[in-house]
């Protein structure tokens with residue numbers, strides 16, 4: 259592999275050509291076929307190219323729908339983008355199961371987002387605190403030109419505080435803002451406010467006669483929103499009388515199921531090893547909708563896991579109660595998402611996803627995502643405590659392996675039949691396809 263300069267200036271075709279010269283053997287042909295994945299519409303392809311940098315081609319993922327989601331009395335067919343088999347199936351089964359039992363309830367508990375100017379300042383703490391108290395409204399007014407439009411929509415800065423962290427790092431303070439960003443995720447909005455406030459703070463301190471020597475300098479380290487949003491939280495739940503849960507594979511009665519389910523969730527509450535996998539199941543559902551709607555799944559992931567560890571131990575994001583013979587399953591999760599701005603309106607399929615969901619507000623989208631996460635979690639734990647996870651998983655996994663081995667449609671049908679009562683492994687499926695090829 260050689261270094262190159264000016265790569266970003268090359269056309270997509272040139273980039274592919276260059277990369278092909280840098281790899282060996284089979285990889286050469288593979289790289290050369292990357293252009294096969296370009297979109298037939300040059301206009302759309304240009305848009306995709308511009309989402310990121312050094313783009314060579316597109317990377318396809320399945321877009322599916324989980325129908326029958328009754329959420330707060332409204333029926334949704336939820337768009338999901340995910341590569342993992344069984345996830346959309348589990349969400350759909352969960353949606354159908356709860357459709358017959360009253361559907362999902364979801365409530366947004368709070369919608370605040372946070373941003374911080376991290377800075378260092380050397381001097382007596384009391385002096386800075388008194389200065390901040392006096393100048394706080396001036397600092398807020400200094401960014402009014404940025405928040406004007408957001409305020410018209412009902413948002414803006416909800417609080418501004420000076421945080422003293424000098425006990426953790428010498429001379430370290432923060433300006434911390436909490437914002438209401440309405441239907442926007444708000445990253446650009448918050449970052450713009452922070453950078454302007456930092457600039458103004460520096461000037462104000464420098465110009466103030468009460469400060470002398472080192473006190474005149476505010477050393478701004480960085481200005482950035484926090485993706486930790488414990489005050490942007492939604493709660494989703496399902497409930498029904500235990501008796502109405504029905505009967506389950508393995509001959510489990512409704513009560514046995516409910517009790518086993520509650521222990522399984524309790525295990526994820528007390529054991530981090532299990533909690534991570536349990537929450538991964540929740541995120542299978544949440545992320546699929548986050549991606550389908552053009553939201554930032556890295557931000558959602560980072561925040562969800564920090565929130566799961568908010569009391570010092572990583573725990574399950576969902577809980578079960580069996581009080582008064584009622585099975586109640588609840589998920590509480592921070593979801594800082596938007597339905598305007600960013601990719602939501604630029605990516606044609608994200609736009610379609612939002613249209614399919616009837617163009618929800620950010621709060622409604624939070625509710626939908628949480629319900630899909632809960633359905634997913636219900637489906638995963640239900641499988642785990644009844645049939646085991648492999649049964650459902652392997653059906654789709656089998657199809658993936660057959661496709662990977664270039665099985666013909668006839669071989670796929672025969673394979674499904676053959677493996678209906680056998681353990682699926684890559685070797686077993688390869689042997690099966692080879693034996694069929696030998697017969698032909």
Ligand code: MEV
Pocket residue numbers: 342535536537538539540542638639642647
């Ligand atoms: C697999 O992607 C997700 C599960 O492992 C979740 C869980 O164990 O609860 C099935």
